[in-house]
Amino acid sequence: MRLTRALNPQTIALIGVLTINWLLFPGFFDISWQDGRLFGSVIDVLNRGVPVAILAIGMTAVIATKGVDLSVGAVMAIAGAVAATMVTAGYPAHLAVPTALGAALLCGLWNGILVTFFAIQPIVATLVLMVAGRGIAQLITEGSIVTFADPVLIFIGTGSFLGMPMPVIIAAGLLCVSVVAVRSTALGLFIEAVGVNRAAASLAGIHSRLLLVSIYTFSGLCAGIAGIIVAGDIRGADANNAGLWLELDAILAVVIGGTSLLGGRFSIAMSVTGAIIIQAMNTGILVSGFPPEFNLVVKAGVIILILLMQSPLAGRLIEARRNSRLLSGKTS
Amino acid sequence: MNRSLRPLVATAVIFALAYAASALQYPGMFSTRVLGNFLTDNAFLGIAAVGMTFVILSGGIDLSVGAVIGFTGVVIAVLVSWYGLHPLAAFAVVLVICAGFGAAMGAAVHYLQVPSFIVTLAGMFLARGVASVISQDSIPVTHPFYAAVSQSYLLMPGGGRISVIGGLMIIVFIVGALLAHRTRFGSYVYALGGNTTSAQLMGVPVARTTILIYTLSAVLSGLAGIVFSLYTSAGYPLAAVGVELDAIGAVVIGGTLLTGGYGFVFGTFIGVMLQGLVQTYIIFDGTLSSWWTKIVIGGLLFVFIVLQRLVFSASSVRARGFWKLKHE
Amino acid sequence: ADLTVGFSQIGSESGWRAAETSVTKMEAEKRGIQLKFADAQQKQENQIKAIRGFIAQGVDAILVAPVVATGWEAVLGEAKDAKIPVILLDRGVDAPQDLYLTSVASDQVEEGRVAGRWLVDAVKDKDCKVVELQGTVGSTPAINRKKGFEEAIGGKANISIVRSQTGDFTRAKGKEVMEGFIKAENGGKDICAVYAHNDDMAVGAIQAIKDAGLKPGSDLLVVSIDGVPDIFSAMAAGEANATVELTPNMAGPAFDALEAYLKDGKAPEKFIITESKLYTPADNPQGEYETRKGLGY
Amino acid sequence: MDHGGSGTEFVLEARGVSKIFGQHRALDGVNFGLRSGEVHALLGENGAGKSTLIKILTGAHQPDAGAVVLDGVSVHFRDPLEAQSYGIGTVYQEVNLLPNRSVAENLFLGHQPTRFGFVRKSLIARNARALLSRYGLDIDVEAELGSYSVAVQQIVAICRAVELSGKVLVLDEPTASLDKHEVDRLFDVIAKLKADGLAIVFITHFLDQVFAIADRVTILRNGKLIGTEPLAGLTRTDVVRMMLGKDVSFVPAVTGIEERAAGPAMVEFDGCGKAGKVKPFSVSLHKGEVVGVAGLLGSGRTEMARVMFGIDQTDCGEIRIDNRRVELKSPAQAIAHGFGFCPEDRKAEGIFGDLSVRENIIIALQGKLGWFRALNRDEQMEIAGKFAEDLDIRAHSHDMPVKLLSGGNQQKVILARWLATDPTFLILDEPTRGIDVGAHAEIVRTISRLREDGLALLVISSELDEVVAYSSRVVVMRDREMVAELRGDQITPSVIVQAIAAQPEGETA
């Protein structure tokens, strides 16, 4: 039982991608200790996978409620822009970071209100901020890349703790906190209930509106954290490019992780695994030396493979074989 | 008036009002020239949006649209410029390729039961990817046929032009509307959007219909790619990035529900025109910075959606009465 | 002399382009030209729409920074029919030359060559493995800068490009790709130089090099293109070795040519090529940084 | 697997059909034969496999073993469309057609007449009107189906199936949401079709209806065939015994349960109502009391319950609990006061299809406890196990998705959900709809037991026998208005029927 659960399609896919990376680049698993931190391709996969992984944490909750949040990329840009402009204007990081997170929170709240109280379909409601949000971010930076030297922000993006890159620590922390929050309280059950049948959830006494608004707000918050990390990483806020198209990667991560876009059952940890799979693939392309024009084709191929593996069809084929065995076993 | 037509009429009225308001501010916008430009400049978007309408009506989504446009352009350019094929022959070839591509996506959606969002996302990567593998550079198409097409147009009074591609878009909209509202296939599309299980039990050929829907969307994206190629006389793998989002926006602004089952092809036309109007207005204004442009586009999208929401709920509260509001 | 000029800009994808936009606005203001600005958000179709919109409004001239080279014939023809002069900024087009008044642009192939020649001089006869950070796959500057650089190092057996990937012209991707290169090339010890198609990617790469415990500027040479402020501050810190300037002031020469043309019908030169000037630490990087800081990069 | 074209008396036949879902054998070597010109009732407990069998017969499921034989020839229907093309029309259980399309389109979807490839809309509308008028339904056929009540939708579904059935008509619980008048009409139609030589399969849990129209019955239990017999020789008790494998004393014939008006009321709705939905009504309940609510379809019973549960907020009057005035702004508040509500539309408002039986049972309790006081798995298991046992919920595992349970078991799960919250006041809207005789009796018994335990219950039901059996008072609704409150001796089916049918005072027929 334990073993079969560990051997889910996601784990197999991750192992597969890592193995291919290793075949293409034998040094893939080499890890060394350098300047007080771990150093190697595998660490890069984790570190670079962080923004999508963090987005995916929030996105999982949103998708579990049958929604989707297209604005996370833009919200990342906003958070980065706020933090960067504040520190360059001389505010200390301990003020800039909360303000940036607050801005991201507000963005999420806005989405939540549109979805819940205006009853606008999530994909459209968040499309608004996806388009306008990047504009807002650029408005804050006035179109330029705001470079900063604030040590705290830079530490958030590039520092390390116990040898691990700071972003990985933050993501791991967020993962733990959110898994505990949903699984050791009734939150997870409520989220699934609202995603499966919102009308029934309301009748069962679940405050579904409050829950939905909180979840979009949480997704905004996650995007804010990712935005600050990305800004800290390059020591600057690039409003035009930060988080560009990452919403698609985040959704993809969630789906690869096995959460259905139709809402209901979800697993945050699996979504994070999905994010790591995507990054392993990207890093694999980088170290393997493929010409860049093949990047998208490779990506498409891997996605198709993973989805084939996960498809209910595969499950049904297995089931059909088992049933016919069961039945023939009976007659004999 | 038929109640279900109300959102459509509302959208049309919003467009008329918005156009009147912009024309008051910039009288130059009220000319056949600008109207003609609306048609020509949005032809590829409009054609792709018709396909998107079908997909959305059926409860799905197609993210591969922009990539297919880019891919089509590159293939046409390669066939015409490198292999000397006549453009019409090249068009036929790409439409067949697109049909196969769409059918494969539809089959994946149906048989593998993978959400269309993901299938078409993979399709998007694949189409863009193959296009850039074929050529990274933009390839010019120089062929007398292209010149002839771009020089043929209907002159309207006031100097406006209805170009071949603008006319083609109108034809696609008419055919699309007939297909959606007047054929069995159309009713199957709505049936899928209403409730797939019911549709299946009622005898709708779900597999065939799903495959046809994505085939139609891909073929129309291919046609949009042909139009784009005529529009720019070139093929470029990065062409039409993000057009799928514009198309989704047009469909939704046009009153079609993203959850499927409700909407009109003609609404999409108004949606496309509204987006064209917003862009033209911003250009006439000419003072918006890069960022204000984005903010204003997002803001207007918001306004249109909210307006529509209001109209839609106004029309449903009264007529659906007491027993449908339950589901809140 | 109240001129109205429409300007169709590609977008705001890089620091350099933001600077070009703001310099263009400043130049217009300086001359009392009313500038109608349209941001195309990276899409050619939007640029065509914008040009059509400018024609419908009857502007006096149009500036375009074309996102791709192809596909302009029809719309430029319309501008010509409407007798509106068009000036191309910073990138060229594949269209008959009579369709535009002039083109103010750098020679992107030359930019690549300048960078390449600098490297050839810098490494002399030493063996040098170069990693290349390309711009957006398929964009003209990426294609041309690659070509120019390869030309310049062409005859040299000791210099070779060992890895080349796209960094999408952004810092973040530049950093990520460089990290990959470092891992793939023996912790970066085998790499002798980085060539980035723009400074933003180079800035990202410099950070990746530092993170790997190597010294950019000495362990690995860094050469790139654009001349944005941040690369000068890196140069001042000894972390970058050379950049090829791409001036954001394309509009100045363009407006000069336009004004002369409108005044006495003097057709300007068809191609006004801006200088692709090489800057190295010898060129007072700190001073360059200060002068550029306020230009909206 | 081909059984060849040997002559047979049956139009449609299942031979040794088996179907396995996951680990569960829903059908096990079942034989079933259908003759022309007969009404064949298919009976069995909830979850016996009736719906599964007809889904296999009509191409909606594929059998894992065995064969479907049409006119003596083994067939493999790929999908319902193919079955339709052979003249098999079906009303599936709980399928609501397409709420987003017009009535006319729902009737003719898939075989709309066309000209030059275009659908002939006006012809379809005309045909639709003609078809529906045969059932006495005169509605706008171009309006969306979803804008009509469940009853209307059910009739449309039946019309559609009849229209498609050249040979075989299959009706899976078609009468669950119809009232007597409409059922009678349906039976007239069935009689006519039978005379025309159609073969008709009829599934229901109303034994009266079986005895009214069926010629033969086939009984399934636990996926196995118990037998097929002519109805003529059978009594109700025989049928029930075959279905359940044991005897059941059906609804105890007690009437006139004594009122507990002594002492103060526990909950009082005093002049509550909601404009446009239900006119002001006054109902009060004491501990240990069941108030029945009777009325025709659409008389506003559900709307009354919704106001009572805080789903719709009353816009007049006041609500008192133990003589203290309270506001009910949401179901959550009502639940906090000890209320519970089993909705009528089980699928749309009741069950969480993808969640497990266990989660479906504990969810309201958890909702009451809040986000932080989470029940752990063992606690959940214990609660689910207890109530599943109390209510005899048949699920092979409490971790299986509830959507895989049969309808009756789903209904019991929802009841269990509310019992788990230890309520003081429970509102049940049509709790026995679609439930088999055994479960039906059990639910009626449960209601009585809960009453004895001191709960106050408000039970909406269309089955007057049942209402009479457990109510100490009966509220009658008509035209969204509470028109009578019957007590004591007045609680008999005939008095209730009179109250339902009477014209309001001062009005003439």
Ligand SMILES: Nc1ncnc2c1ncn2[C@@H]1O[C@H](COP(=O)(O)OP(=O)(O)OP(=O)(O)O)[C@@H](O)[C@H]1O
């Ligand atoms: N798709 C499915 N997957 C798994 N199990 C299923 C599925 N459909 C039905 N079952 C199971 O098969 C059994 C038979 O179900 P079926 O719906 O045929 O019962 P039924 O006799 O029609 O009951 P009811 O009277 O409640 O409608 C039940 O135990 C049910 O849980």
Ligand SMILES: Nc1ncnc2c1ncn2[C@@H]1O[C@H](COP(=O)(O)OP(=O)(O)OP(=O)(O)O)[C@@H](O)[C@H]1O
């Ligand atoms: N068959 C119908 N025809 C017309 N109107 C209907 C019908 N069914 C319901 N309605 C409308 O819905 C209102 C309230 O319905 P509600 O569901 O509360 O009634 P109900 O008595 O609970 O009936 P049901 O037993 O079907 O639930 C009615 O007053 C009526 O206006």
Ligand SMILES: O[C@@H]1[C@@H](O)[C@H](O)OC[C@H]1O
């Ligand atoms: O960095 C610049 C890039 O963003 C732009 O698109 O073209 C010129 C480049 O130098």
Ligand SMILES: [Mg+2]
């Ligand atoms: Mg059934």
Ligand SMILES: [Mg+2]
């Ligand atoms: Mg009711």
